[in-house]
Structures are given as structure tokens and as C-alpha cells.
Amino acid sequence: DGGITQSPKYLFRKEGQNVTLSCEQNLNHDAMYWYRQDPGQGLRLIYYSQIVNDFQKGDIAEGYSVSREKKESFPLTVTSAQKNPTAFYLCASSIDGTGSLAGGNEQFFGPGTRLTVL
């Protein structure tokens, strides 16, 4: 998990609340990603950012929002529009977000945040 921190480790949300999950990396990586993990479904991509001030929707972006104002930070907001937000959320980064060879760079993952809706 080294180099990528996520906070908090556990988060509880009431119905109708927005919550923000923090992700910070000190690896000087260009690209950052947010995934959601549910039992038996693997990881699903929520949003990704290849460079500062730019981001794209992943496969399950509805009910989520992100920002990328700094290279080292990629916070994820889970809005009240996300109907089933209880899950394990993983942030990742990779060294090069663009270029023809970028696809071969492995992603490094943070320790995760477990979000539970009360």
C-alpha cells in the first residue's frame, strides 16, 4: 500500500448525506483511479484521472463525483444520489496517464475505505 493513503479507514453515512473519501499519493504519478469493490463482483471503475484538472467517468459513475485540483490528490464524493453506497472503496495511481505505453504500467493501490450506510 506504500505511497498511497486513504482516509478514513471506516466511514458511516446516514441516508441523504454526502460524504467525501480522501486519496493522496506521494509517488508523483500522473494517473489516479477510484474503484468500488463488492463481494463476488471484483473491482468496478468509478472515475479516473489521467492528468491534473481532467477526469473521466468509469463504468459506474452515477451518484459519485470527483475533483483533481492537485496531482497528489483525488477525492471522491459519494452523493445522496448513490442508492447503494455500502462498499469497500479503493483508490489507485499509476506512473503515466497518457502515451502509447501507459497501458502497461501497473496500478498501485491504497488501503481502502469501507463505507457503510446506516
Added chain:
Amino acid sequence: AQSVAQPEDQVNVAEGNPLTVKCTYSVSGNPYLFWYVQYPNRGLQFLLKYITGDNLVKGSYGFEAEFNKSQTSFHLKKPSALVSDSALYFCAVRAPILTGGGNKLTFGTGTQLKVEL
């Protein structure tokens, strides 16, 4: 669209025996393939990857994987399993960016490996 299949939800093996965790993929063009391991309530750790070159790739902790283009497979192997290898293993694939793969990594659903004494 790219996809990954891990046909076994769980693999059980005795310590000291060889282990195999299966992965097949579907992607346009030559794939980039990855294996990750996840311990309970932790993030994923990178094990190894195939980009190009030798079909047999060696990675961390004694793991290796063989890329088989004709069978579209990338099975993870280890000659002698340890109890400490017990974890959840994910295979992932990405198409080359020039073929429209972007930076999206598609994961399989994971295989739980249990190594027993």
C-alpha cells in the same frame, strides 16, 4: 469490450503442492495482463504483469504466470504453496491505448486461494 473470467471462486491446495489460479480474457489487440493479490481489508498488491516478450512472466513471492495467446489465458502459478499465500487473487486486462483501450483496467471477480497444512 474487454473482459476477464476467473472460473473458480475458490481454490484449495495443500502447503508444498503446486498451485494454479486460472484466468482467461477477451480484448481487442494484444493485451496487457496483470495479477494482483488482496489480503483481508487491505488494498490490492501488484504481483506481476505481461506486456510483451517471453510468455512466462515471473513476479513477486515466487509467483509466475504464463501467457497463452491461442487460449487467451494468463494462469497464475506457484511451484510450492505456502499457508501465507492464502488470499484473494485478481486477474486484470487492459487493451493497448492505440486500439482504444484507454486507461481502463478490467478486473475479474477474484479467486479465493486457501492453502492448508
